[in-house]
Each structure stands twice: as structure tokens, then as C-alpha cells.
Amino acid sequence: MWVRVLPALLVAGVGVATLVSADRLDIGFVLGAIPPLAGLSYGPVATVLYGGLSVALLTVPAFHLNDPGSTDLLTICFVALLSVFISFVRSRRDAQLDLERTVAEAAQRAVAPPLPERVGRVRCAGLYRAAQRGTLVGGDFFDVRDGPFGVRAVMGDVQGHGLSAVATVASLLGAFREAVLDRPDLESVAARLDRRLVVDSARSPHAELFATAVLLEFSADARAVRIVACGHPAPVVLREGRVLEIDIVPWTPLGLGLAESGPLGAVTVPLLPGDRLFLASDGVWEARDASGAFYPFAGRLATFADGDSADLPERVWADVLRYAEEIRDDVTMLVLTPDD
Numbered sequence: 305m306w307v308r309v310l311p312a313l314l315v316a317g318v319g320v321a322t323l324v325s326a327d328r329l330d331i332g333f334v335l336g337a338i339p340p341l342a343g344l345s346y347g348p349v350a351t352v353l354y355g356g357l358s359v360a361l362l363t364v365p366a367f368h369l370n371d372p373g374s375t376d377l378l379t380i381c382f383v384a385l386l387s388v389f390i391s392f393v394r395s396r397r398d399a400q401l402d403l404e405r406t407v408a409e410a411a412q413r414a415v416a417p418p419l420p421e422r423v424g425r426v427r428c429a430g431l432y433r434a435a436q437r438g439t440l441v442g443g444d445f446f447d448v449r450d451g452p453f454g455v456r457a458v459m460g461d462v463q464g465h466g467l468s469a470v471a472t473v474a475s476l477l478g479a480f481r482e483a484v485l486d487r488p489d490l491e492s493v494a495a496r497l498d499r500r501l502v503v504d505s506a507r508s509p510h511a512e513l514f515a516t517a518v519l520l521e522f523s524a525d526a527r528a529v530r531i532v533a534c535g536h537p538a539p540v541v542l543r544e545g546r547v548l549e550i551d552i553v554p555w556t557p558l559g560l561g562l563a564e565s566g567p568l569g570a571v572t573v574p575l576l577p578g579d580r581l582f583l584a585s586d587g588v589w590e591a592r593d594a595s596g597a598f599y600p601f602a603g604r605l606a607t608f609a610d611g612d613s614a615d616l617p618e619r620v621w622a623d624v625l626r627y628a629e630e631i632r633d634d635v636t637m638l639v640l641t642p643d644d
Contacts, residue, residue, distance in 0.1 A: 308345040311338050311354050318361055335362055335380055339387035343394065351391040355384025421614075424450040425526040425643045426457075431617035433587075433635040443469035444585045444636040447477055451484040454524060456493065459583045459638055460517030460536060460558070472513055475500055476558070490521040490570060494532050494558070501559030514559035518583065526642035529581065532570045534558050537589055539640075540602065541573065542580040542609045547602045577644040580613055587635035588620070591628035599627050613641045 318334055335358040342354035358380050419430040428448050446459040458480050462472040479500040483493040497517065505513040516535035523529070531538060531550065535557035541548040552571045582605060591599040604627075608619050617637040624635065 307341065311342040311346075314338050314341070315354070315357050315361070322361070336383050339380075339384040340390075343387035343391035346391060347395050348388050348392045351388045352384075355381075355387060358384060419446075419448065419638075423448045424455040424522070426455045426522055427613065427641040427643070429614050429617055429639040429641075431621055431635070431637045433621065433631070443473070444587070444634040445473045445477055446583070446636055446638050447480060448638075448640070449481055449484040453484075453488055453521070455522040455526070456480075456484050456490070457520040457583075457638070457640060458497075458517055459585065459636060460515050460534075461585055461634070461636075462515040463513060463559075472501070472504070472515065475504055476515060476517075490519050490530050490532050493521075494519055494534055494555075498534070498558045498561065502561060505559060514557045516554075516557045516586075520581070520583075520640070522640075522642060526575065528572055528574050529642075530570055530572045537584065537586070539581045539583040540605065541575075542582055542605070543576060544578070545606070545609045547582075547606045547609060549602060575642055579642065580616075581640040582616070583636075583638040583640070584620075585634060585636040587631065587633035588624055588637060590633065591624050591631060591635075593627055594629045599624060613639050 314334060315338060338358045339351060339355040342351045346354070359377070362377060362380055419428050421428060426448065430446060432444065432446075434444075443462045444460070445462070446457070448455065448457040450456075458477075460476065462469045462476065476497055479497050480493065483496040487493045487496060494517070497515075501513045501515060518534070518536040518538060519532045520539070521530040531552060533552050533554040535554050538550045538552045538554070540550065550571065550573055553569060555569060584601065588599060589601055593599075604623055605620065608616060608623070611619060616639050620637060621635065625631070
């Protein structure tokens with residue numbers, strides 16, 4: 305932002321300095337910087353205007369500049385014209401980049417649309433922060449869907465980061481949204497996601513796609529939740545200001561062949577009125593401070609357990625930022641609150 309005001313400051317500074325000085329000043333060289341600075345931030349029209357002001361300051365006798373010669377004038381004119389051309393090229397490039405960014409954001413939002421506040425009898429609050437700056441979606445994913453077999457949710461982390469992982473995320477989310485509609489149990493939903501990655505990996509000899517994920521399925525009255533963990537941290541239950549960890553053995557990550565690893569295990573957790581499920585990705589669990597110590601997730605979460613569910617992910621995220629020296633992984637959090 306400060307670059308945009310530099311041309312105006314230089315014009316004003318040179319003009320005021322020459323007008324208040326009783327002697328001629330040898331500061332005409334400063335005027336050569338005004339058109340290039342204008343070209344960095346403004347379009348061709350504004351750059352022409354600043355170039356004209358530079359020439360006026362150099363040639364109008366009232367400004368008392370120290371006898372500018374024809375070489376000085378030609379130099380300023382050439383620099384101004386070159387700056388206008390550069391401004392034109394930059395403006396065209398910026399417009400193209402803005403268009404590409406708009407298309408990329410639209411595509412990423414299509415892959416991971418904003419989470420609704422409520423899905424069936426479950427209230428939802430989520431947060432997503434991609435590790436790669438300038439992107440909305442990275443290697444993490446989550447979704448909550450209602451279907452004929454109840455409300456189902458998924459959170460996962462695919463191999464890779466940034467835009468390179470978006471295709472795998474889109475494939476998994478598409479498979480999940482389809483499986484929610486026609487798979488009768490949560491284990492078969494996980495198997496469908498696993499098969500999707502196996503098939504995608506087979507198309508490329510060196511792909512070796514895999515992902516960790518945790519899947520949830522709420523009962524019709526939302527008084528119980530069934531959980532399947534495939535290499536991903538299990539959710540925790542927030543109950544009366546306490547954090548209760550769920551004892552579940554993570555299964556094989558998706559894409560490594562669940563069918564070959566034996567029957568898929570799941571646990572059913574009863575829920576009391578007021579209970580909330582908090583899911584977090586590895587970016588939260590594995591955040592480290594300057595000494596290398598991991599973020600004490602359960603202990604720190606307990607300090608926020610009495611707060612409102614809607615802004616709970618944001619408060620935890622702010623705490624992670626204060627704790628961790630650097631966040632290098634995608635960060636995803638999801639709070640699911642069944643109706644009382």
C-alpha cells in the first residue's frame with residue numbers, strides 16, 4: 305500500500321522544497337523515480353499523469369530547479385514513456401492473474417464448499433487453513449452429509465500438500481458423497497473411499513495414493529455416534545467442561561487395501577445432552593513450539609470446552625498460532641453438536 309503513495313509524496317516533496325527554497329536546488333534526479341514508482345502501482349493513465357507532473361516540475365521556472373538541460377528532459381520523458389509501457393504490461397498481467405485466481409478459488413470452493421451450520425440433527429462448525437499460502441484447499445478435507453442412513457461426516461488428510469493434493473481430495477469427497485446415499489453402514493463407506501484411491505493409484509504406476517481418515521455416523525436420534533478411524537486421530541468428546549478421548553484402534557489408511565487387512569473395526573459412543581465431538585487434523589496434533597514439544601491438544605482444548613461451539617475452532621486455532629513456532633501442515637477442525 306505504501307508504494308502507491310510514494311509517487312505523490314515525491315511530487316509534493318520536490319514541489320514544496322523548490323518553492324520554499326530561495327536558491328535553485330539540484331534535485332531534478334529525484335523526478336526520474338516518480339514514473340517507475342507510479343508504473344508499479346497504477347495503470348497507464350495514472351502513470352502518464354505522474355510522468356507529466358515530473359516533466360512539469362523539471363521545466364516550469366517557478367520551481368527553481370538548477371538549470372535542467374535537454375538531456376535531463378529527454379531522460380525524464382524516456383523514463384516516463386517506458387514506465388507507461390511497463391504499467392500497461394503489468395496491468396494486463398494482473399488482470400490475467402486475477403482471472404486465474406478467481407477460477408481457482410471457484411474450483412476449490414466447488415471441491416470443499418462452506419460447511420452448513422446444521423445437517424439434519426447435528427450442528428456444525430469448522431475451520432480450514434491450508435498450509436500453502438494463496439490456496440483455499442490443500443491436503444485436508446472434511447464434509448458432513450445427511451442421507452437415508454443418517455448424518456455422516458468425514459475428516460481426512462491425503463498424501464501431499466497444496467494444489468497437488470486437490471485432485472485426490474476431490475476424488476475422495478465425491479466418493480464419500482455418493483457412498484452416503486447408498487452404502488448401508490459406515491464400514492462400507494470407508495471401503496468405498498479405499499477402493500477409490502486404489503483405483504486412482506492403479507491408473508498411474510507411481511501414484512501410490514493414500515489418505516488417513518476418520519468417519520462418523522450419527523444415530524437417528526443423535527444419541528450415539530459410530531466411528532471408524534483409518535490411520536487418523538479419533539475425535540474427542542467435550543462433556544461438561546472435560547475432554548474425553550475415545551479409545552479406538554486406527555485402521556489401515558485409505559488406499560492401502562482395507563479388504564486385505566481383515567474386517568474393519570468400529571466403535572459406537574453414546575452421547576449425552578450437551579456433548580460435542582471435536583475433530584482435528586495432524587496440523588493441530590503435531591504443531592510444535594520452539595523447543596519441539598507437541599501441542600498439548602487435550603489439555604488446551606479443555607480450557608475452551610465451556611465456550612460456544614460456533615467459534616470454538618477459531619479460538620483453538622488462535623491458541624495453536626500462539627503456541628507453535630511455525631505451522632507447516634494443513635489445519636482442519638470440525639465441531640459436531642447433536643441436538644439435545
